[in-house]
Amino acid sequence: MKFRNFRYLVVEGLKNIWTNRLMSIASVGVLVACMLLMGAAVLLSVNVERVLSTLQDQNVVMVYTADDTSEADAMIAMQQIQQLSNVQSVDFVSKEEGVESLIQDMGEEYADLFEFVDEGGEKGSFLPYGIRVSFVDLAQYDQTIEQIRAVEHVDHINDSRELTMQIINMRNLVTTAGVCIVGLLFITALVIIANTIKITMHNRKLEISIMKAVGATNNFIRLPFVIEGIVLGIIAAALTTGLLYGVYRLVVAQLQRVMSLQAVPFGSVVWWLFGLFCLMGVVTGCIGSVISIGKYLRKEGSEFRAF
Amino acid sequence: MESGQPLIEFKGVTKTYQKGTHALNDVNIKIYKGEFVFVVGKSGAGKSTFIKLIMREETPNAGEIFVNGYELSHMRRKDIPYLRRTMGIVFQDFRVIPTMNVFDNVAFTLRVVGASQREIRRKVSHALSMVGLGNKARSYPMELSGGEQQRVGLARALVNNPTLIIADEPTGNVDPNMSYEIVELLTEINRRGTTVVMVTHEHQLVRDFNRRVVMLENGRVVADNSEGAM
Known part of the structure; x- marks a missing residue:
């Protein structure tokens, strides 16, 4: 044309x-x-x-130590977890931070209740130490969870697989x-x-x-x-x-x-x-x-x- | 008049429409370059089919058709526009575009073939002066009489210097005086060498102009009088 x-x-x-x-x-x-x-x-x-x-970036798994674990042992466990290949970052959650987080989630009105449970001892004494772990690749979730379970002093893991899915x-x-x-x-x-x-x-x-x-x-x-x-x-x-x-x-x-x-x-x-x-x-x-x-x-x- | 290859040739052409209407039946016609042919017949005689076949709007069921060197029965679809550029068509209902002025209506044909603006100006002016509308180039069809509108149609048909002009009842929608003017114009165009095929049912007109007449009846050629006497 x-x-x-x-x-x-x-x-x-x-x-x-x-x-x-x-x-x-x-x-x-x-x-x-x-x-x-x-x-x-x-x-x-x-x-x-x-x-x-x-x-997803904020997607973390909470790992809790056994009740009788000392803070030093909990720190060692955290370092071991940090060395796992699929772990992006770890964050130590002290007993005190744990209580504060609970109060934040449940409301200020429960603060007295936690003080009562502590029986006048150290704040959050009834709680285990926590380790906040975030992953590099969510596809390797199951394997990494197994590896964390194998770390000494780890008692249980707050498995957020369902949320992730x-x-x-x-x-x-x-x-x-x-x-x-x-x-x-x-x-x-x-x-x-x-x-x-x-x-x-x-x-x-x-x-x-x-x-x-x-x-x-x-x-x-x-x-x-x-x-x-x-x-x-x-x-x-x-x-x-x-x-x-x-x-x-x-x-x-x-x-x-x-x-x-x-x-x-x-x-x-x-x-x-x-x-x-x-x-x-x-x-x-x-x-x-x-x-x-x-x-x-x-x-x-x-x-x-x-x- | 009969010299060399015919411009239009129908060889044993039969056309039956899907609904079973037998429009043409074993038609044999030769029209030579420079001829002026009236095609006459009653309604349903096959006149329109005859023109549609020449334009390659329809294809025959049997037989062969040659127009301007093209064999139409086996023609490729994409070649049809090029066949049509060799002919000019004049319609009974004028077919002028109401939203275009006279100049643009005539220029339309040249724009389709990609002519330059200069060529368009020159050829359109010539065609308009030939049909006597040189002073109405800027008028719109609404401002023209039926006869003038048909002359616009005629100018459009001849602006591209076709070798053949097909006129389908060009006087059907104009008054008797204007009918004569239209046919006189076609005769003048024919005198300059263009072959004219005109379909009409106005017998008086045919008698007065004394040209070759092909008469169709029930899809057959029942008379083909090259002297024009019927």
């Missing part, structure tokens, strides 16, 4: 958008709605992923749901774009029939519709990115009021999201227009006496 042809057809595609502006606005509107949902799914997914990875399952669920939502919305967007193009095509039936009669190739006829689809997609992408920015800021501000949340900053994902929306717009625009016009173009008859 010659360049001047291409330029002419691009202009025709843009004219189509303006000529059918109501339909264009409607389809951009629905596309924006689809993309907003998709964007929301992506942002949710990104944020959940962030929360989960933070949780729940975290991983939750992430997988979010990812799967995200992919499903994106897939469904992609199909919806495709149908919407295809229908808009079909209406434009119907409006330009006369023109198409003349084009065919005077010897236009199918690509020549198709290109303005493809351009129309792509431009609609890109307009929707730009609008969605802007809207999503506003909505995201509001939602994050509201959530931060009720809980301490370190949300992913919009700026760090904005280009990625815009790219995704543009890609979605371009792909749906191309496929949608090709689908709607393909059927019409394959039909060689009917254009001569189409009306």
Whole structure:
């Protein structure tokens, strides 16, 4: 195709958008709605992923020594655990810290109770020493737990395997749901774009029939519709990115009021999201227009006496 | 008139539609370069199918069709636009685009073939002056009479210098006086060397212009009078 042809057809595609502006606005509107949902799914997914990875980083196993273990022995046990290959870090929890942690979890009103249990002795005397252990690779969880169990003075381990698995399952669920939502919305967007193009095509039936009669190739006829689809997609992408920015800021501000949340900053994902929306717009625009016009173009008859 | 290879040749062409309508039955026609041929017949005689086959909108069930050097029965789909560029079509309902002015309606044909802006200006002006619409280039179809709209259609058909013009009842939607003007224009175009095939049911017009007449009836050629007398 010659360049001047291409330029002419691009202009025709843009004219189509303006000529059918109501339909264009409607389809951009629905596309924006689809993309907003998709964007929301992506942002949710990104944020959940962030929360989960933070949780995973903080994922620790509490190892407790036997009741009669001295502080020195507990420290030795901690050093032995630290030397295990899959252990990232260890942290010693004294009896006093243990009680404070318990009071923090259960509430200040229980502080007296713990004093009573201590029977006037050293604070937290009834508690074992604790060692907080974090792992390098959660996949080697079971082996590492066995290795820790074998260390002298280790009495029991607060096994958080279930929590870990729940975290991983939750992430997988979010990812799967995200992919499903994106897939469904992609199909919806495709149908919407295809229908808009079909209406434009119907409006330009006369023109198409003349084009065919005077010897236009199918690509020549198709290109303005493809351009129309792509431009609609890109307009929707730009609008969605802007809207999503506003909505995201509001939602994050509201959530931060009720809980301490370190949300992913919009700026760090904005280009990625815009790219995704543009890609979605371009792909749906191309496929949608090709689908709607393909059927019409394959039909060689009917254009001569189409009306 | 009969010299060299025919521009259009139907060899034993039969066309039956899927619904079972027998549109053409063993039709043999040769139309040579420079001829002006009226194709006449009642409704359902096969006139439209005849034109559709020439344009390669339809393919025959049997027989062979040659147009402008193309063999249409086994033609590849992607070659169809190039066949159509060798001919100009005039429609009964004008088919002018209401949102385009006269100039752009005519230029449309040239834009499809990728002509330069300069070429478009030159050829469109020439075609418009030929059909007597040189001063209406900026008018919109709504501002024109039926006859003028048909002349726009005619200018569009001849702007790309086709070797063949197919006119499908071009006078069907215009008043009798204008009908004569349209056919006179087609005759003038024919005089300059373009082959014209015109489908019509206006017998008076056919008689007055005294050209070759092919008469179809129930899908068969029942008369082919090169002298024009019916």
